Amino acid sequence: MLHSFSRHIFRFGRTFSDKPIVRTLSTMVDAKLEAVPLVEIDEGIFKYVLIKVYGKEKSDGSEPSKNIVRGFARANWHSDIYDEVSSSLEGLGLATECLGGGRIEHRADRKWIKVYGYSQGYGKADHQEARRILLTQFGGYEIETSDEGY
Structure with a gap:
């Protein structure tokens, strides 16, 4: 049987x-792919990366994807964040691409976030895209972006 x-x-x-x-x-x-949270960040000042996550190609040739923001105070390098996240997602069968990085200053007590700077290894992320994604989780926050700083 x-x-x-x-x-x-x-x-x-x-x-x-x-x-x-x-x-x-x-x-x-x-x-x-849908279950992957759009945002995972710490409080304080830390490096962040903007990551594109890809699902499997569909029969019509389209490839579903979404951008996510990850930032951890424990990371010394942008690559530490990307390596951790990409390894975890690839274990689920999802491909990833780092779109760039920068820094985030997150002050929960003030409901304020600043997205700025760049990654020496991955280049500058699109901070406006990061802001758009952050607003999905922090809608009541003031979120600023800047190209200044490292």
Whole structure:
């Protein structure tokens, strides 16, 4: 029975639910992409990276993606952040690309964030895009951007 079931899957690419396996796997990856939080940052002053996360290419050739912001006070280098995040996401079957970096100053007590600077290794992130993403989680904050500073 199991042998005939597996032969059916490999021969026809379908399960008994009559849905293509590829579509089912694609839906799972899309769900994983959707489940990735847009923002994970600490409080204080720290480096951050803007990362594009890619899902699997769809049958129509499109490739779902979204940009996320990650910033951790524990990171000495922008690459420390990117390596940690990309490794975690690749373990879920998601590809990543670092779009640049900078610094964030996050003052929760004042509901204020400043996005500025650049990464020597990855270049300057699009701080306006980072601001847009940060506003999804910190809508009640004042969020400033600047190209000044390192």
